Amino acid sequence: MIRIAVDAMGGDRAPEEIVAGAQAAVRHGVTPILVGPAGLDTGGLELVEAPHTIGMDEKPVEAVRHKPESSLVIAHRLVGEGGAAAVVSAGNTGAMLAAGLLHLRRLPGVVRPAIAVPIPTRSGPSVLLDAGANADARPEHLFQFAHMGSVFAEEILEVARPEVRLLSIGEEAEKGNRLTLDAHALLVESDLRFGGNAESRDLLRGAADVVVCDGFTGNIALKLLEGTIKAVLDALRAELAVTARGRLGGLLIRPAAGRLRTRLDPDTYGGAYLLGLRGLSVIAHGNSSRSAIARAILLAARGVEHDVVGRLAARLPRQAAAV
Amino acid sequence: MIRIAVDAMGGDRAPEEIVAGAQAAVRHGVTPILVGPAGLDTGGLELVEAPHTIGMDEKPVEAVRHKPESSLVIAHRLVGEGGAAAVVSAGNTGAMLAAGLLHLRRLPGVVRPAIAVPIPTRSGPSVLLDAGANADARPEHLFQFAHMGSVFAEEILEVARPEVRLLSIGEEAEKGNRLTLDAHALLVESDLRFGGNAESRDLLRGAADVVVCDGFTGNIALKLLEGTIKAVLDALRAELAVTARGRLGGLLIRPAAGRLRTRLDPDTYGGAYLLGLRGLSVIAHGNSSRSAIARAILLAARGVEHDVVGRLAARLPRQAAAV
Secondary structure, rough: OOOOOOOOOOOOOOOOOHEEEEEHHHHOOEEEEEEEOOOOOOOOOOEEOEEEEEOOOOOHHHHHHHOOOHHHHHHHHHHHOOOOOEEEEOOOOOHHHHHHHHHHHHOOOOOOOOEEEEEOOOEEEEEEEEOOOOOOOOHHHHHHHHHHHHHHHHOOOOOOOOOEEEEEOOOOOOOOOOHHHHHHHHHHHHOOOEEEEEEEEHHHHHHOHHHHHHHHHHHHHHHHHHHHHHHHHHHHHHHOOHHHHHHHHHHHHHHHHHHHHHHHOOOOOEEEEOOOOOOOOOOOOOOOOOHHHHHHHHHHHHHHHHHHHHHHHHHHHHHHHOO | OEEEEEOOOOOOOOHHHHHHHHHHHHOOOEEEEEEOOOOOOOOOOEEEEEOOOOOOOOOHHHHHHOOOOOOHHHHHHHHHHHOOOOEEEEOOHHHHHHHHHHHOOOOOOOOOOOOEEEEEOOEEEEEOOOOOOOOOOOHHHHHHHHHHHHHHHHHHHHHOOOOEEEEOOOOOOOOOHHHHHHEEEEHHHHEEEEEEEEEHHHHOOOOOOEEOOOOOHHHHHHHHHOOOOOOOOHHHHHHHHHOHHHHHHHHHHHHHHHHHHHHHHHOOOOOOEEEEEEOEEEEEEOOHHHHHHHEEEEHHHHHHHOOOOHHHHHHHHHHHHHO
């Protein structure tokens, strides 16, 4: 049984939705270890006690340093010490990164970990990274992200020889900012299957198996994707409410719209991997529901089964550390 | 009558859609001057001859330098020499910028011109800039963009005291990359109505009257917005086609979906202003239809009526050049 440390106190809907999500994951053959305050009703699941909690708005590095007994930090320590195979939290993303660096530590040759988010696209899933671990990045970081994303796509998305593209403002090699132009030059020389630049308008159409960018750009892109999908469907609903014909149409399309909402849901996978550490860390959305948490736990379990960390460790040093 | 120089050969659908768009604009009281090859059928509109054309993929600076007799360059020269009050082109954006710098020149105190795109949002229009004139920007550039956008929102969007926000990866002041953190510090000290950071997920909800970012980020955001709106509506159509109930619903919602598509259409305004030059320049989408071109010409005419250039000239030096 795969043991996953789950931060019971992370996220806007903790602990209720987290505990419920962990219980749902049990039915899929995973063993969640809940980390939270003494007396938490875990419904029979194993509890590791953590007296403190890190808030969503706390400063990450300070919070991790000053609250070693917080649920987020203890969950990471469990993985670092071998008590669990991976950690899942819907808590403070910056604190996840800080705790990961401190208690899981970087893989040899990795300069910066990156947040890898699977995106459901028309032509199957693709992975975008970095989605926000590093607001500022250098070309050699993007180069490493490309390698990490490539291993991820092979292992988790099961794409044979994943195509990697660089998110930029035009498909031509000479379109971009200084960062992407320099990263482009590095990627052309790599042994990855590099397809050149991808434009943001093609993200949902499956621009590539792996889409690489700095964390600022990736975070902007992801939140925009999320916000726009929601805004369009909400606007359609409002527009339909105006006429009787629209209201009837709205009733009829409800099941299809629901399927669409699910299919495009950026939370399909429940979470994002923090790649580049010696342990597996999955970051769930702050407002995750129980089903999103269950999916995040299963995503972590899949990463363990496929030994994502081991494969990154084996392949990164020779491929990416040479820069 | 306001005379607008229109590059008849710019864009994927030139010259047919451009000429048709210019003819439509005449009915709204504007006088388009078409710039294109001798013998072009303008349907009676004034033609200024230009033997050459700059292609969409030509290198901007070289193309403008080596093709002084191209339609795009001559259209700019017309404005520079007073033969027209503004220029409109659906051609090569980089060449528009290069020709603008060469023949219209920068306003005193302006370091970098910026592309300002009006976005239709739930709470009325807002303006995003820079949408791609400068792939790399410094904090003081963003500071100037904020001032230009503020004048634009007052004059064109008719917002009394526009709120300006900085596009970033979190609403808190300490969230961002080095560029936005430094720009934030400058904006806090300005006399603008600065509302702090805006997140990309709120762009369509009307995050602010003016949203400021570097041209790389702005271009990524705009194309993503465009691509996602289209992808969601297309996916809904495909989903509805699956069942009989969905197909009937699809028929019933057609008018509402059409209204929505129009309302969210990033081409509602037909084009974007290139702000910061001594003359008015409007950049239309490369694949503009006749109606988009007509709207772009009217947008240019509105800018002339409101004397956007004069007002920028009057207000920028003392506000923004001090940095």
